[in-house]
Amino acid sequence: MSKQPPAVSVINMYAAREEIYPREVDGFYARLRWACVWLTQLVFYGVPWLTWNDRQAVLFDLTARKFYIFGIVLWPQDFIYLAVLLIICAFSLFLFTAVAGRVWCGYACPQTVYTEMFLWIERKIEGARSARMRLDKQPWSMQKLARKTAKHFAWGTLALWTGFTFVGYFTPVRELAREAASFGLGPWEWFWVLFYAFATYGNAGWMREQVCKYMCPYARFQSSMFDDDTLIITYDRERGEPRGARSRNSKADAGPLGSCIDCSMCVQVCPTGIDIRDGLQYDCIGCAACIDACNMVMDKTNQPRGLIRYATGNGMKHRLSNRDIRRRTLRPRVLIYSALLLLVVGAFFGTLLTRTPLKVDVIRDRGALSREVEDGMIENVYRLQVMNTDEFPHSYRISVIGIDSIRLATPDVVDLPATGSRAVPVRVRVNHGKGEKGSNKIAFEVTAIDAPDVKVKEKAVFLVPR
Incomplete structure (x- = not known):
């Protein structure tokens, strides 16, 4: 008796993406989201056209290695400010996530903002959700080709402008x-204009929710920053279940049904296509579109709002009031994040606004460490890299201190243009017999002649032959 061959089953490790057609929704959170779109894009598109002191107000000039931010000019030596700015962003992310979950993703993330803009264009050209679904199912025709071409042309124009x-x-x-x-x-x-345009067109026009679900690392580690007192978008299962349809005039507490009429509006408006009634999911970007949709349905069925709402795990479990939820939100983690953030932000802006608009680097001439010149004087040679970080020209006086009789053997005044830099060769001499043999500590002082309070002191070493 021959054995039957083992059954072979094929497991597909890849599932084709199902197209998501988010329904347009109106409500408080939708208006708030569009306010963020307007605010962020007015800043992004408008700031490069602002002028400040006859130059572009915000310009990161990589060729000249100067960063202009309104009245502040930053140099490569100011890299520490970038590091502190990244720390501020990190603490802000921790704080906002601990308080309100993925609120950044839902309202201000560039992926969300540009997806909203591209969806608006799509609705204006192809119609509402049902019209778009019908259009995609139709065979190709001149009308469909014209609509698709117009949509992608508008997308491409916006992407190129971005x-x-x-x-x-x-x-x-x-x-x-x-x-x-x-x-x-x-x-x-050309490369960077087209590259950024292609990234905008691809991410906001085609990939959309896939960026949030698969490409963005924030979706993966956000849960480590959540706890039971973090505000998240939550479906009130105790109130909503069991689901079932009802007439508009029926009472919410009539019969065995809960408040949810199972209309699926919360799913239809979701940009990532999830069902919030299944509980918290990493796919949820916190945009609150489902809250607006559900509140609209509750109004139409004469039921109180809040079946889907911002709440916390403890708030839903213990049926806490909104006041108690807000009070529990101010927990030790949030207070620590807030204190650290305020401290770092205060230090950042304090040092940035009070920084001296002058930088000096001292470099020794390694070709001649020390030499004896006329009258037996000892001479050391240095190069001072003087940088005027102010937007106005200045003249600076150079002096040296640290050893008796020490003085400059080169001109002590240097002129620099606005945001200019210059390497200044400096010869320093001391009388014979002054200073200890070997290394002696000295300091160069560079002072603005027209602004004596602008002064920089840099340490150096003067070598006396043994």
């Missing part, structure tokens, strides 16, 4: 506009 604006933060935007109008952009400028 890429152009992005490059405008690194190349003077007015100069960039003139070059773009004459198709005279350099190869790197």
Whole structure:
């Protein structure tokens, strides 16, 4: 008797993406989300066109290695400010997540903002959710081709303008506009405009929720920053179950049914296509579209709002009031994050606004460490890299202290233009017999002649032959 061959089963490790057609919704959180879209994009698209002291107000000039931020000019030596800024962003993320979950993702993340803008264009050209679904199922026709072409042309125009604006933060935007109008952009400028435009077009137009679900690391580690007192979007299962349809005039407490009429509106408006009634999921970006949709349904069925709402795990479990939920939100973790954030932000802006607009680096001449010149004097040679970080020209006086009879053997005044830098060769001499043999500590002082309070002191070493 022959044995039957073992059954073979094929397991597909990849599931094709199902197209999501988010329904448009109106409500408090939808208006708040669009307010964030307007605010962030007015800043992004508008700031490069602002001027400050006859220059672009915000410009990251990588070629000249100068970062202009309104009245502040930062140099590579100011890299510490970037590090502190990243720390501020990290603490802000920890704080906002501990208080209100993925509130950043739902309202201000660039992926969310541009997806909202691209969806608005799609609705204006292809119609509402049902119309878009019907259009995609229809065979290709001239009407469908025209609508699809118009949509992608509008998407591409917005994406190109976004890429152009992005490059405008690194190349003077007015100069960039003139070059773009004459198709005279350099190869790197073309590359970055097209690269950023392609990223915007692909992420917001095609990938959408896949960026949030699979590409963004925040979705994966957000749960480690949640606890039972973190505000999250929650479905009130105790009130809503069991689900079932009812007439508009029926009472919410009539019969065995809960408040949920199982209309699936909360699923239809979700940009990631999840059902919030299944509980908290990492796919949820916290946009609160489901809250607006559910509140609208509750109004139509004459039931109180809040079946889906912002709440906490403890609030739902112990049926806490909104006041108690807010009180428990101010827990030790939040207070510590807030204190650290305020401390770092205060230190950041305090040092940034009170920084001295002058930088000096001292470099010894390694070709001649020490030498004897006329009259038996000992001479050391240095190079001072003097940087005027102010937006006005200044003259500076150089002096040296630390040893009796020490003085400069070169001119002691140097002129620098606005935001200019200059390497100044300096010869320093002391009389024979002064100073200890070997290494002697000295200091260079550079002072602005027209602003004596602008002064920098840099330590150095003077070598006396043994």
